[in-house]
Amino acid sequence: MSSIAPFTQTTDRSERTLPSDDVLYAALVKRDTQFAGVFVAAVKTTGIFCRPTCAARKPKRENVEFFSTPIQALRFGYRPCKLCDPMGSPGHSPDWLLRLIDEVCAHPEIRITDRNLRERELEPATVRRWFQKHHGMTFQAYQRLMRLSHAFGRIRDGDDVAAAAFGSGFESLSAFSDSFKKAVGFVPSMSRKCSIAAVTRIQTPLGPMLAVANDEGLCLLEFVDRRMLETQLDHVRSQLDVSLLPGANPLFASVRDQLSEYFAGTRREFDLPLVVAGTPFQKAAWEALRAIPYGQTRSYQEQAEAIERPTAIRAVARANGDNRFAIIIPCHRVIGKDGSLTGYGGGIWRKQYLLELELRHSSA
Ligand SMILES: [Zn+2]
Known part of the structure; x- marks a missing residue:
C-alpha cells in the first residue's frame, strides 16, 4: 500500500507555507509590492491567476484561492493572466520567450518540438535552460502542464472529462490520467456517469488540509500528509461514485471560515453538511x-x-x-x-x- 500524500509529493520544491488568507487578501487588494513573488491569486470565477500587484480589478474574497507558486496554480487548472504575466519574471523575459509562452497558452493542444523551435529560429538548448532555471522543468514538461491546466479549466467549466482531455491535446484518456496523477497525486476517474467532486487545499495552523465536496456537502477533510489518504480518497470515489478534480465548491469558503474560527478558539461545533458514507x-x-x-x-x-x-x-x-x-x-x-x-x-x-x-x- 503506497501512502503518497497528494499534492505534496510533486516536483515543485518551492512550495511554502503562506501567511493567512486575511493577510494575502489584504496584500492583493492593496497591490502590495512587498508580496511580489510570494504568492499568486487565482480567481475561481474566471479560472485566471495573477500576481498580487496586477492592475486588473480585484476579485471578491470568496472567489480567490492563493498559491505560493504559479506552477501550483497551473496544477489546479488556472490560466496565467495576460495583463500581469505571472509566469514571466518581471523585466527579464526576453521577447522570444513571451511569444513562445503566448503560443503555448493560446494553443496548449499543440506540441512544440525541438524541430518546431528551430523553425521559429529558437535554439532548443536555450529554451531548455530558461525553463529549467525559471520553472525547474523542461519546456516539454511545461507544455504538458499547460495542457493539463487547460483540461482542468474545461472540466471546471462543465466539459466532460473525455472531451476536455481530447480537446486539450491528450492522445488518450490514459495519457491524461497519467499526467493528472503525476501533477495532482491521484487518478481521475473517467466514468461519464460520475458526477464531479471538487478538491481543494485549505491552510491551517497545523499544515495544509485537503477538502473534497460535491453538491450535497463535504465528503472529506484531512491533513494532506496523513497516512492512508490515498485509500480514503479511493473510498470517497467508489462509495460516492464521483470523479475527484481540483476545483471550486461554494462550501469551501464556509469550511475555511469555520476552521479558522475553530483554531482561534471561537468555534466549538461545526455547522457543515457532511456526506458520510460507511457501514x-x-x-x-x-x-x-x-x-x-x-x-x-x-x-x-x-x-x-x-x-x-x-x-x-x-x-x-x-x-x-x-x-x-x-x-x-x-x-x-x-x-x-x-x-x-x-x-x-x-x-x-x-x-x-x-x-x-x-x-x-x-x-x-
Ligand atoms: Zn493579472
Whole structure:
C-alpha cells in the first residue's frame, strides 16, 4: 500500500507555507509590492491567476484561492493572466520567450518540438535552460502542464472529462490520467456517469488540509500528509461514485471560515453538511464521536459502551481511523484508557495540539 500524500509529493520544491488568507487578501487588494513573488491569486470565477500587484480589478474574497507558486496554480487548472504575466519574471523575459509562452497558452493542444523551435529560429538548448532555471522543468514538461491546466479549466467549466482531455491535446484518456496523477497525486476517474467532486487545499495552523465536496456537502477533510489518504480518497470515489478534480465548491469558503474560527478558539461545533458514507457500525461510531463535548476526552472503551457494543473496542478504534472528517468529527477526543494519546491518522503531535487548544478555550 503506497501512502503518497497528494499534492505534496510533486516536483515543485518551492512550495511554502503562506501567511493567512486575511493577510494575502489584504496584500492583493492593496497591490502590495512587498508580496511580489510570494504568492499568486487565482480567481475561481474566471479560472485566471495573477500576481498580487496586477492592475486588473480585484476579485471578491470568496472567489480567490492563493498559491505560493504559479506552477501550483497551473496544477489546479488556472490560466496565467495576460495583463500581469505571472509566469514571466518581471523585466527579464526576453521577447522570444513571451511569444513562445503566448503560443503555448493560446494553443496548449499543440506540441512544440525541438524541430518546431528551430523553425521559429529558437535554439532548443536555450529554451531548455530558461525553463529549467525559471520553472525547474523542461519546456516539454511545461507544455504538458499547460495542457493539463487547460483540461482542468474545461472540466471546471462543465466539459466532460473525455472531451476536455481530447480537446486539450491528450492522445488518450490514459495519457491524461497519467499526467493528472503525476501533477495532482491521484487518478481521475473517467466514468461519464460520475458526477464531479471538487478538491481543494485549505491552510491551517497545523499544515495544509485537503477538502473534497460535491453538491450535497463535504465528503472529506484531512491533513494532506496523513497516512492512508490515498485509500480514503479511493473510498470517497467508489462509495460516492464521483470523479475527484481540483476545483471550486461554494462550501469551501464556509469550511475555511469555520476552521479558522475553530483554531482561534471561537468555534466549538461545526455547522457543515457532511456526506458520510460507511457501514452502520462506522456511522454509529462516528455519531458517538460527535457526541463528545468540546474540550473533553473519552476512552475507546467508553465510546464502545456509548454505541452499546462494549466489547468492540478494536472495531471502534478502526472506525475512528476510517473517519474522513478530521477535526469536524472529533476522533482526536478519544484517548487510551490510561490517558495516553495513542494513534491519530494526522500524527500524535496534531492530536496533542487539538486537545490543548480545546482545553485552553473550554475553561475560558
Ligand atoms: Zn493579472
